Each structure stands twice: as structure tokens, then as C-alpha cells.
Amino acid sequence: MTAPPVRLEALTKRYGSTVAVEELSFEVAAGRITGLLGRNGAGKTTSLRALLGLVAPTSGRALVFGQRYSELGDPRRVGVSLDGIGTLPGVTVAGELRTWATALHLPPASVDRALAEVGLDDVAGRRVAKLSQGMRQRLSLATAFLADPELIVLDEPATGLDPSGIRWLRTVLRERAGRGATILLSSHLLAEVEETVDDVVIIDRRLHYAGPLTDLTAGGTYRLEDRFFTLIESQEETVHG
Template structure:
């Protein structure tokens, strides 16, 4: 969780336009120092534009931001204290993985060779092979190692587990938790919703360049749309449609399938007066909340 020491990232009315194309619009974002902050949204939502702007890789059209207490004009200093794994990872393919990692480490001021080898061992990465000989998953491992290698104060991870097998994904999650325990802040952009659900303290959902909602994972789940099945001894009563939070009721014989937003207690109380026999609920997850805010699965990143 956040440490209460102040924001590691703060934006104020941050906007970026590419001609007529919207990147981000009036973005007010605050990431507390020491927290894991999930950034979600479909293609074109503005996640990558936000990240590149924060790192000084592109200039904002308007608005302002501070990263680790520094203005965006001090981008070189920001990047030295940041571990960045881009979603479109590109590597020098003629070098060995070890040589490439050593080169990147020296650009940041020094190399901890022991840590490099320990991280590679944890991720099952062969440091002696040339990058061009590596599979997509192993290239991604190189990217993960370079992001964590210098124990940065801020980790900015854009689709970090793309191409990684499940066991390596688990090791990656352990690295994130360890980094947080050591005081690092993590900004995690991913379309793997289960991953964000397991790691993030708070989640921001973006759509079409705008911030839609910010909440804890539990808070988003509580507000998510739920499916509740009610079994009755006789035909379900019409009164169910007016119960608190009910958005839709579909009747199949003596079973009513209710779409509910928020707590289901009011619905169950209303149904209990009409011969309610059994209740079946689907415990919502972050995916339910995500789809609910964005209006359906056809709008999600794939």
C-alpha cells in the first residue's frame, strides 16, 4: 500500500494531442509513493501516451506533471531513477543478453553483476545467448531484468508479462511485490486483468484519453455488475425489477436471473417474501468492473 509520503507521480490537466487525434485529455492522476497502481483501458485509451509523457519521451500539449518530485523538464534524472519496460520492446539483437544488460546498466551509472545474474536465474534467462537468438518470451525476460536491475524508485511497466509463460509470470509478480516491500512505486499497465487484480493497490481505468474511474480493486468489484439467480417455489414476482440496484430481470420458469449493481441484500430481502428457495451469485472480479465501465467486451484490449 501507499506510504503516505506523498505522490510519486502527479499530473494536472495533462493533455497530449497528435494533430486531431486525442492522446490524453485533462488527465489528473496521482500515484502514491510505495503503491502498485494499475492502469487499464482498451486500445487507444491513452495508457502508453501517458507513460511516455511521464518519462519525458514525448512532450505534453498542455498541463503539467511531476515524477518523483521532478518536473518533466528533468526527464534525464527521472529516467535514471525509473525502471521502464515498454510495451513495444526493442533490443540490440547482435549483443548477448549479458552484454546488453551491462551496457544499459552503465548508462544508469553502474552494474551490479551479481544482481543481474540472480534476476536472470530467477527468470530462467540464458545471459550468454545473443538477443537475436532468443524467443519472444526470452527477449521479454531481458526487458524485465533491465527494468529491475538498478533497484529503481519507480517502476513503469507496460504490458510486462507479454510472451512470458505462467511460471515466469509468477516470478515477475514476486519481483513486483519485493520491489514494493523495498519502497518502490510501481505503475503497471496491462490488459491481463487477473494480474492487475493480484498486484494493484489502486486501479485507474482510462478510455479515449480520459480517466474514467480510480478506485481500489475491492471498491471496483463492489460497484461491478453482478448476476444473481433466484430460485422460487412458484413463479418469480414482478416486484423484483424494482428492488435496489436491479437493472434487468430475466425469468426462466421458476428462476429469476437478475443483473444487479452494488449490494444484493435489498434484492434478496425483497425476494424472501415470495417463496425464495435458493440464491446463486457470481462474485465479481476486476474484469466485470472493467467491462461494466467500458460498456462491453467488444471494447476491450485483446
């Protein structure tokens, strides 16, 4: 049986006495867009960083295509846009992507293709330090798309984008998924996620729901926001009641 693109198995991460995530288990289905949802501090970024081998789980496992990320034979299978991955000082937009392309053994044409896909080809020579927040987000997405990966992992990809940019992002992600890519994105923008994803994973350190968006919302009868808070608040009542 083929391993799913993403599988978390009882993932727990503690920082001293602070529990970031606890016994978190879910899978991400191939060829679909999955939204990892939670409030600030719910453990979304910790989960993604554990998946990518950037933090070591206290217990449990986070697997990519059935393996730990560090054991993945070809890193080009996974594209990443994650907060905290900085750029070299003074580098240009195109220079940043050329650095990544060289590291991944990609042809120069991959840089031009990625710039065009995210709408930055007109500012290829501009220094990254001079970019707006929205343009920086597009550059981060271009880096994730560079190798035409099977799995794309995005941490809050709509941050800094204006309404037209968010609409553009939705279209680009849908096109990627339509070509067979699997996308896992974290977000706290519930209304936007509702227009973008196929599946939903809701966490608040622990798992509250994992499955199709249509099942959670009864085919659109309920809003994602309403179902989200119902799940979170009912768990809080159980814990504190």
C-alpha cells in the same frame, strides 16, 4: 509534503485531430502496485511515454517525484520496461545489461543480480535476437530492475509470458513492492491485474476511475472485469446518448 512518485495533472495529448488522452489527472501512491488499465487505443502507452518525457504533452503535466522526468537528478530512481526500446544488433543478454549498467554507472554485480532475479542467468551468453518473446520480456524487466529503482514503470509486462511466467511476474512485483518500490504497470489483462495490483486507474482517453482495487470491487464482491466494462460503457452511453 513529499511528492507522489507519479502525478498526472490535466494531461492532454493530441496528434493532429486525434485525441490520445484528454484532461487526465491521477496520482500513484508510494510503495504500491498500480494498474493502468484500458482497451487498446485508450491512451495507456501515450500516458507512460508522456510521464517519461518521450512525448511532449499538448497541455497539462506528467511528473515523477514532483518533477518532469527530464529534470530528475538521478535517472536510476526510475526503472522502465517500455515497448519500442530496442537492443543493439548482435548483442548478448549479458552484454545488453552491461551496456545499461555502464550508462547508469552501476557496478558489474548489478548485471548478475538482475539476470538471476528474472531467471536469465543460464542464457547470459545467448544473443538477444535468439530469445523467445517471453525471454525478451524477462530481459526488459531485468533492465527495469537493474538499478534497484524506487519507481518501476512497465508497459504490458505480461506480454509473451506463459501462465507460469505470469505467476512468476506477480511474485517478483509483489517482492519489489514489499521492499518499498512503487510499480506502475499498464495492461489490458484484467483477470491477471486483479491478482496483482493494489490500486487501479481506468482510462479510455479520459479518466474513469482512480483508487484502490478493493473500493472498485467492493472488497471482491464484484469482478474487476465487470466493473471495468460498467464504467466504460456507462461513459459511452453518456457521450452518445
